[in-house]
Amino acid sequence: MYFSGFPKDGLxxxxxxxxxxxxxxxxEHKKRYDETLKEPAKVLIHTMEERFSHLQxxxxxxxxxxxxxxxxxxxxxxxxxxxxxxxxxxxxxxSKDIADIPADKTEKPGLYLHIDPIGSFIAGxxxxxxxxxxxxxxxxxxxDWEILHEVSKNTMFLREFPDGLTGEKLxxxxxxxxxxxxxxxxxxxxxxxxxxxxxxxSIYTEELLCILEAKAIAMAPVMEFLSICLHA
Numbered sequence: 001m002y003f004s005g006f007p008k009d010g011l012x013x014x015x016x017x018x019x020x021x022x023x024x025x026x027x028e029h030k031k032r033y034d035e036t037l038k039e040p041a042k043v044l045i046h047t048m049e050e051r052f053s054h055l056q057x058x059x060x061x062x063x064x065x066x067x068x069x070x071x072x073x074x075x076x077x078x079x080x081x082x083x084x085x086x087x088x089x090x091x092x093x094x095s096k097d098i099a100d101i102p103a104d105k106t107e108k109p110g111l112y113l114h115i116d117p118i119g120s121f122i123a124g125x126x127x128x129x130x131x132x133x134x135x136x137x138x139x140x141x142x143x144d145w146e147i148l149h150e151v152s153k154n155t156m157f158l159r160e161f162p163d164g165l166t167g168e169k170l171x172x173x174x175x176x177x178x179x180x181x182x183x184x185x186x187x188x189x190x191x192x193x194x195x196x197x198x199x200x201x202s203i204y205t206e207e208l209l210c211i212l213e214a215k216a217i218a219m220a221p222v223m224e225f226l227s228i229c230l231h232a
């Protein structure tokens with residue numbers, strides 16, 4: 001079982017779903033969804049699991065945990081369309097120095113693949129850290145900010161993520177930290193993100209594996225730093 005690309009009809013399915021976003025249409029075309037998106041995604045995850053293991057990269061690749069559900073949570077949304085028109089695959093990062101901590105897509109660093117007819121990308125980091133997590137990271141940055149600075153300015157990292165480490169920032173320094181702190185650029189961060197658009201044509205071939213691998217390697221030192229901060 002080896003990933004050789006998503007069928008082109010997979011993205012066409014997502015385009016068709018955006019026009020026919022209702023339960024009856026989806027159920028009628030579910031086999032098409034399974035064959036062109038769901039099953040290839042599982043094969044991709046399996047192949048990346050082998051690559052991560054070979055490279056000794058602690059990303060969690062699991063056929064159930066890694067694939068985001070296509071069903072939307074509409075409970076608190078004005079948009080009641082039932083299905084997402086993209087595919088999301090998450091590989092949470094589990095620090096090698098931390099054992100027996102369960103995977104959590106929303107509260108731990110990781111790698112994310114977004115497949116969308118409008119635009120596909122690879123991202124990573126911490127998107128919505130809660131207050132307690134931010135405090136832990138900032139307490140670590142207060143003394144060790146240079147570690148994050150060095151890994152985020154690394155040549156290989158910047159080659160894969162030219163925009164560097166990004167995310168929303170506070171306009172002023174968080175309370176309890178000195179205003180002229182040399183690491184204020186990082187202490188003001190509310191998100192810790194990396195992002196890179198990917199060519200749509202790569203989705204259809206095994207080249208996607210190499211792209212994911214390169215991004216995973218490049219972001220790993222940042223993921224390691226954040227993961228250790230969160231579980232200190």
